Amino acid sequence: MNAAAIHADRVRKVYPGERALTALDGISLDIRPGEFVSILGPSGCGKSTFLRCVAGLEPVTEGTLSVDGRVVAGPPDHLGMVFQRDALLEWRTIERNILLPIEFAGKPIQAYRAAMAKLLKLSGLSDFGDRYPRELSGGMRQRAAICRALIDQPGLLLMDEPFGALDALTRDQMNVELQRIWLDTRNTVMFVTHGIAEAVFLADRVVVFSPRPGRIADIIEVDLPRPRRLAVRETARFGAYTGRIRDLFHEMGLINEEPAQAIEEPAP
Amino acid sequence: MKPWIARARQWLLGAMSIVAFLAVWEVLVRVLHVRPVTLPPPTAILGELAGEWHWYLDHALYTLLTTLGGFALSVVVGVALAMLLVGSRWFEHAVYPLIVALNSVPKVAIAPLFVIWLGTGSEPKIAIAFLIAVFAVIVDAVHGLRSVPQDVLDLGTVLKGSTLDFFFKVRLPCALPSILTGMKVAISLSLVGAIVGEFVASQRGLGYVILSAQGTFDTARVFAAVFMLAFLGIVLYGALAWAERRATPWRRVDR
Numbered sequence: 001m002n003a004a005a006i007h008a009d010r011v012r013k014v015y016p017g018e019r020a021l022t023a024l025d026g027i028s029l030d031i032r033p034g035e036f037v038s039i040l041g042p043s044g045c046g047k048s049t050f051l052r053c054v055a056g057l058e059p060v061t062e063g064t065l066s067v068d069g070r071v072v073a074g075p076p077d078h079l080g081m082v083f084q085r086d087a088l089l090e091w092r093t094i095e096r097n098i099l100l101p102i103e104f105a106g107k108p109i110q111a112y113r114a115a116m117a118k119l120l121k122l123s124g125l126s127d128f129g130d131r132y133p134r135e136l137s138g139g140m141r142q143r144a145a146i147c148r149a150l151i152d153q154p155g156l157l158l159m160d161e162p163f164g165a166l167d168a169l170t171r172d173q174m175n176v177e178l179q180r181i182w183l184d185t186r187n188t189v190m191f192v193t194h195g196i197a198e199a200v201f202l203a204d205r206v207v208v209f210s211p212r213p214g215r216i217a218d219i220i221e222v223d224l225p226r227p228r229r230l231a232v233r234e235t236a237r238f239g240a241y242t243g244r245i246r247d248l249f250h251e252m253g254l255i256n257e258e259p260a261q262a263i264e265e266p267a268p
Numbered sequence: 269m270k271p272w273i274a275r276a277r278q279w280l281l282g283a284m285s286i287v288a289f290l291a292v293w294e295v296l297v298r299v300l301h302v303r304p305v306t307l308p309p310p311t312a313i314l315g316e317l318a319g320e321w322h323w324y325l326d327h328a329l330y331t332l333l334t335t336l337g338g339f340a341l342s343v344v345v346g347v348a349l350a351m352l353l354v355g356s357r358w359f360e361h362a363v364y365p366l367i368v369a370l371n372s373v374p375k376v377a378i379a380p381l382f383v384i385w386l387g388t389g390s391e392p393k394i395a396i397a398f399l400i401a402v403f404a405v406i407v408d409a410v411h412g413l414r415s416v417p418q419d420v421l422d423l424g425t426v427l428k429g430s431t432l433d434f435f436f437k438v439r440l441p442c443a444l445p446s447i448l449t450g451m452k453v454a455i456s457l458s459l460v461g462a463i464v465g466e467f468v469a470s471q472r473g474l475g476y477v478i479l480s481a482q483g484t485f486d487t488a489r490v491f492a493a494v495f496m497l498a499f500l501g502i503v504l505y506g507a508l509a510w511a512e513r514r515a516t517p518w519r520r521v522d523r
Contacts, residue, residue: 052422057422075428079426081422081423081426083422083423084419085417085419087419089438089442090519091441091444100427100437103437104424104430104434104437105428105429134518
């Protein structure tokens with residue numbers, strides 16, 4: 001019996017072809033039930049591939065990957081997923097979008113009206129249930145997408161760079177709201193991002209991926225009390241975490257900068 | 269501004285440009301003393317129409333019914349074929365080359381064949397209208413059914429709905445705007461097909477009116493029939509544009 005919500009043991013993923021691409025290599029990771037884990041890495045490091053493997057959208061080449069003790073072969077039950085672009089259906093109102101998983105599961109919609117109203121309230125969308133996605137801003141659309149992922153009370157929530165397409169200010173706001181929603185629902189979350197501050201702010205643990213092939217470079221426990229406020233990002237403790245990750249990226253050769261020196265006044 | 273005011277203004281502007289076009293035509297014909305057999309003035313054409321409006325209306329209705337028959341058939345068959353093409357790789361490989369080959373045949377060239385096969389009633393005209401219009405529906409419907417974004421496809425997989433659910437709740441609505449675009453093209457092409465059919469062999473319809481008037485050099489009558497055709501075309505296209513707005517309410521909401 002495995003107590004982990006997600007259990008990955010030496011997972012390897014190779015895209016076959018003339019120039020075979022190893023996307024993931026030797027990924028071993030256990031995620032506890034109710035844990036919020038950020039998967040952090042640069043573009044092309046396989047972090048999204050790993051998420052897609054967990055979602056059962058792609059098979060792993062080697063190793064074992066199981067969710068709730070069951071080996072992943074196709075999408076697991078009780079899974080909620082949020083995509084980079086919200087993937088809302090333009091022809092459905094926000095309410096009907098959120099209820100889509102219920103319809104697909106063949107459950108009675110009426111039984112979920114109350115749950116939906118609660119989610120809408122939690123995400124500040126109460127007045128927008130009867131609007132079409134087009135009438136909402138990018139941040140509101142993504143909040144609706146999160147509501148849709150949560151409506152059927154998934155044990156596991158997979159988020160694939162959900163705030164990547166939003167502007168910095170909206171992104172901050174979304175981080176605060178996601179934390180608030182998660183503190184209420186407490187499901188297991190796997191959050192893929194390339195933002196260092198975002199990864200640390202949200203997570204119990206940050207799993208740092210190195211690129212080509214995707215490997216786990218380090219796992220960092222984030223010991224900051226919740227609920228966290230945005231201002232926590234200016235504290236020394238927070239800086240220690242992000243600094244450590246930046247050093248890692250530096251070692252991988254992903255960040256290059258000139259050595260620090262005194263700033264000179266430009267000649268007039 | 270309210271949307272209906274904007275639309276009324278748009279209509280008015282369109283109507284004004286048509287009136288202006290006819291006025292310039294009228295003036296030029298009179299000033300340059302163009303012979304009526306070459307180009308009659310619009311007033312003469314409208315007079316011809318008004319004098320025998322019942323007769324023209326009768327022929328126009330015949331052409332309209334043929335057009336609608338061909339159009340309806342092209343939409344039903346076109347969308348059904350598109351579903352099969354998108355749904356089955358095997359069907360696509362087997363049938364798509366045939367469709368492309370058929371489409372590259374000039375349909376007008378095979379119109380006489382339909383008279384041999386189906387006689388001189390409505391059937392050959394409907395068949396020609398259908399044949400000319402159906403490819404537009406197929407192409408746009410296939411495009412629409414394939415246009416489901418990858419993340420929406422993934423969402424469908426993760427939600428584990430039935431294939432039927434996914435098709436009717438995701439794929440078809442996603443394709444609807446594209447299908448409606450194809451239908452707007454198809455209605456105009458159906459009208460072309462109906463006229464071609466009437467040119468080939470007919471005793472009724474606006475195509476027949478044009479052809480018989482041309483035989484007696486009755487240019488005003490040719491133009492009268494052309495005016496009726498233009499009117500039919502506008503009404504049919506307008507009806508579809510209206511249906512499009514009704515069928516896809518999510519596309520017209522103001523941001």
